[in-house]
Amino acid sequence: MMLGADYFAKRKTVKRSGNAAEGITCGGGIVPGYTRTTTGEIAKAAGIGQSSFFHVFPSKEALLLELVKRMFSGQFALAGQHSGEQDPVLLYAVETALQLHIAELTEPLRELYVMAYSLPSIAAYLYKSTTKRLQVIFGPYLPEAQPKDFYEMEIASANIMRGFMSVPCDVYFTMEAKISRFLDCSLKLYDVPKEKRAAITAAVLRMDLHTMALGIIQKTVQQAEKGFEALTEKQI
Numbered sequence: 001m002m003l004g005a006d007y008f009a010k011r012k013t014v015k016r017s018g019n020a021a022e023g024i025t026c027g028g029g030i031v032p033g034y035t036r037t038t039t040g041e042i043a044k045a046a047g048i049g050q051s052s053f054f055h056v057f058p059s060k061e062a063l064l065l066e067l068v069k070r071m072f073s074g075q076f077a078l079a080g081q082h083s084g085e086q087d088p089v090l091l092y093a094v095e096t097a098l099q100l101h102i103a104e105l106t107e108p109l110r111e112l113y114v115m116a117y118s119l120p121s122i123a124a125y126l127y128k129s130t131t132k133r134l135q136v137i138f139g140p141y142l143p144e145a146q147p148k149d150f151y152e153m154e155i156a157s158a159n160i161m162r163g164f165m166s167v168p169c170d171v172y173f174t175m176e177a178k179i180s181r182f183l184d185c186s187l188k189l190y191d192v193p194k195e196k197r198a199a200i201t202a203a204v205l206r207m208d209l210h211t212m213a214l215g216i217i218q219k220t221v222q223q224a225e226k227g228f229e230a231l232t233e234k235q236i
Contacts, residue, residue, distance in 0.1 A: 134153065
């Protein structure tokens with residue numbers, strides 16, 4: 001099949017939009033965060049027109065959804081590397097602790113994550129994509145729970161996460177305290193015994209989560225062009 005000029009123009013638009021959005025959300029200093037950033041500013045930072053931007057992404061929220069998918073994919077992959085096959089509950093704990101760390105790196109990242117859990121379309125994606133994984137992880141602790149039960153519990157635990165992310169750490173509410181309290185609340189929701197919750201939390205706190213979080217962000221930025229090229233292939 002012959003590829004016309006529209007195909008290559010769209011590929012270029014996606015790459016530029018992706019790179020601009022990566023800079024915005026990762027604190028690149030292009031524009032001041034998701035809420036105050038317009039599609040016009042993203043298009044300008046990418047060096048493209050607004051019409052070209054909307055040709056690929058119907059809204060700013062659609063672009064954010066693609067960024068969230070990529071960042072969450074990186075979190076799960078890295079959490080799996082560090083928890084291995086030891087314990088699915090540990091995998092869950094590492095992944096959620098990484099989210100808390102990433103949100104604490106910069107204010108634009110905090111805003112990105114809080115918005116991801118707040119915007120209906122993105123929150124719905126997170127709820128649905130996480131429910132099956134939760135059933136596998138916590139099914140042994142809740143043997144009578146049905147898929148709809150895990151979906152409802154995911155809504156609850158996701159909003160616990162959103163609340164913790166939205167509050168910055170300080171000398172009293174340290175990152176260790178934030179992770180410990182979040183894990184205690186969320187694992188209790190899934191009926192994980194107290195002793196197990198304590199052991200999982202201790203294992204997570206022994207990890208260098210800050211370095212892991214930085215690695216995820218750096219990898220996300222480095223792979224921006226590649227990731228958005230793949231997106232173009234799917235959308236054309």
